[in-house]
Amino acid sequence: MKELSLHILDIFYNSLSAGADTIKIGLDTDTVKDTLTITIEDNGKGMSETFLNNVLNPFTTTRTTRKVGLGLPLFSEAAKACNGSFDIVSQLGKGTTVTAVFQNSHIDRAPLGDMAETVASMVLSLGHTRLIYTQSFNGESFTLDTREVQDILGEEVSIQSLEVISWIKEYVQSGIESIMEV
Amino acid sequence: MKKSLAELEAIRKKTLEQINLRTGREGFRVVVGMATCGIAAGARPVLTKIMELVEKEKLTDVTVSQTGCIGLCRLEPIVEVVDDKGEKTTYVKVNPEKAERIVEEHLKNKHVVKEYTMTVVDGTLIDPKVEEN
Numbered sequence: 001m002k003e004l005s006l007h008i009l010d011i012f013y014n015s016l017s018a019g020a021d022t023i024k025i026g027l028d029t030d031t032v033k034d035t036l037t038i039t040i041e042d043n044g045k046g047m048s049e050t051f052l053n054n055v056l057n058p059f060t061t062t063r064t065t066r067k068v069g070l071g072l073p074l075f076s077e078a079a080k081a082c083n084g085s086f087d088i089v090s091q092l093g094k095g096t097t098v099t100a101v102f103q104n105s106h107i108d109r110a111p112l113g114d115m116a117e118t119v120a121s122m123v124l125s126l127g128h129t130r131l132i133y134t135q136s137f138n139g140e141s142f143t144l145d146t147r148e149v150q151d152i153l154g155e156e157v158s159i160q161s162l163e164v165i166s167w168i169k170e171y172v173q174s175g176i177e178s179i180m181e182v
Numbered sequence: 183m184k185k186s187l188a189e190l191e192a193i194r195k196k197t198l199e200q201i202n203l204r205t206g207r208e209g210f211r212v213v214v215g216m217a218t219c220g221i222a223a224g225a226r227p228v229l230t231k232i233m234e235l236v237e238k239e240k241l242t243d244v245t246v247s248q249t250g251c252i253g254l255c256r257l258e259p260i261v262e263v264v265d266d267k268g269e270k271t272t273y274v275k276v277n278p279e280k281a282e283r284i285v286e287e288h289l290k291n292k293h294v295v296k297e298y299t300m301t302v303v304d305g306t307l308i309d310p311k312v313e314e315n
């Protein structure tokens with residue numbers, strides 16, 4: 001993957017396929033500790049211990065069209081190549097949390113990429129799932145909670161309307177810029 | 183300047199007006215493959231481009247959505263266009279420029295962009311049997 005945002009988008013779809021009601025995504029940069037931490041937490045169906053133990057093996061997948069699944073292994077390798085760490089906690093019926101830590105300044109760390117576009121693509125796929133996206137930079141943070149957006153839109157207007165999606169993209173972009181300016 | 187959630191109220195009103203215009207019309211459904219293979223091959227900018235253009239051109243009878251792995255990973259990014267009769271056209275190796283033409287010719291003017299469809303890739307005819315692994 002050329003950008004970290006693409007890994008986030010990919011793992012987000014795992015959470016969505018797991019039937020999560022709520023997906024929380026966090027992206028935290030700490031330039032003092034020199035870390036970039038990505039967490040993707042869902043309350044979906046979770047994984048059995050056996051599946052979890054093998055999930056970083058590329059030959060483990062839930063997809064039916066191919067026998068290989070590369071989403072988690074690619075993400076894990078990316079973090080480890082950047083002097084980082086990778087952790088998955090999962091419980092059947094409770095949900096899954098994926099945490100990847102990168103050395104922020106590491107030469108091999110891929111650029112974050114377009115997070116606003118990524119969040120907008122996620123919202124298009126959400127259905128009735130709630131997405132809470134938080135990005136922080138040295139303690140300053142910005143959050144998008146799709147429930148707040150849907151509450152304002154009411155029942156008749158879907159958050160998946162393209163007008164709303166393009167607004168969300170601009171909203172996230174301005175939110176990210178506001179935390180970087182401080 | 184950070185945008186405010188309050189702006190959504192205006193979008194809500196505007197969208198409600200458009201929903202009223204839309205009722206009763208069945209149109210194209212556009213589906214973009216967004217599994218690991220699609221994402222790695224560049225599906226996200228394609229999806230974004232299609233969303234932007236459909237909104238800009240006010241193609242109110244077009245719906246845009248995503249799906250998982252379609253099973254032809256090496257031909258990603260894949261975009262499927264389903265018309266009101268359920269006829270499906272599969273576009274392969276799509277990029278934002280190709281997406282622009284698909285929106286313009288297929289979604290607006292209802293002409294399939296044949297050279298981007300599944301049987302022809304980079305000018306070569308693909309035997310569909312070869313794809314069955």
